[in-house]
Amino acid sequence: QVTLKESGPVLVKPTETLTLTCTVSGFSLSNGRMGVSWIRQPPGKALEWLASIFSNDERSFSPSLKSRLTISKDSSKSQVVLTMTNMDPVDSATYYCARIDPIQIYLFFDFWGQGTPVTVSS
C-alpha cells in the first residue's frame, strides 16, 4: 500500500526557512524511475508544482522559485525533504508531496499525501 505523509511546522515567521518532510511507504525511493514531488496550494487557489527528485538523484525545480528551494532524499529513511528559504506570507499554503508514477511513459502524480498547512506570519 502506497502512502505519503507530510510533516513540518504549521507556523513560520517571515524570512525564516521552511523545512518539510515527506515520509513514504509502500515503495522505495531508490528503485527504478521513482520520483517524488512537492506541490502547494494557497487557500482557495490552484495547485502549484514546486520541485521533484528522482531515484537517480536528478532534481527539477519551478523556475520562479528555484533560487529558494532545495530538495533531497534519504532512501534509507524513505524520506524526501524540501526546504524553502526566505518565507513570506504569500507562501502560506497547504503543501503536498506526491509520487510520480514510475511505470507509465507519461509523468503524473498517482499518489498524494494528505497535505500539511503552513502559515507564514509574525
Next chain:
Amino acid sequence: KVMTQSPATLSASPGERATLSCRASQTVATNLAWYQQKPGQAPRLLIYGASTRATGIPARFSGSGSGTEFTLTISSLQSEDFAVYYCQQYDNWPPRFTFGPGTKVNIK
C-alpha cells in the same frame, strides 16, 4: 508552458453531461493528466496520457485531445462529481510540471 482551463466555473445538474476544456500554450503531445479535488482533500488522479483512466476511475469520466487542446468529459454527473478539476502537463527532463487554474463544477 502556460495551461488555461475553461470555463472557470460550470454549473450543471445531476445526470447532465459536463465538458471541461484545457489548453496549452505550446504543444504537449498527450502528456496531459486530469485531477479531481474535493474540499479539504488532496487531488485524485483521474486521467493520464490525455485519455487513459486511472485505476478505479468510473467510465463516466473520459479524456480526449492532443497537442494543445484537451477535454475532460463527465457523461452523467453524479453528486460526488461536484468538485474542482485540474489539468497538468510536463516538459523536458528532468521534468517541470504545470497545472491549470482549475474548473469548479457546481450543482445547478
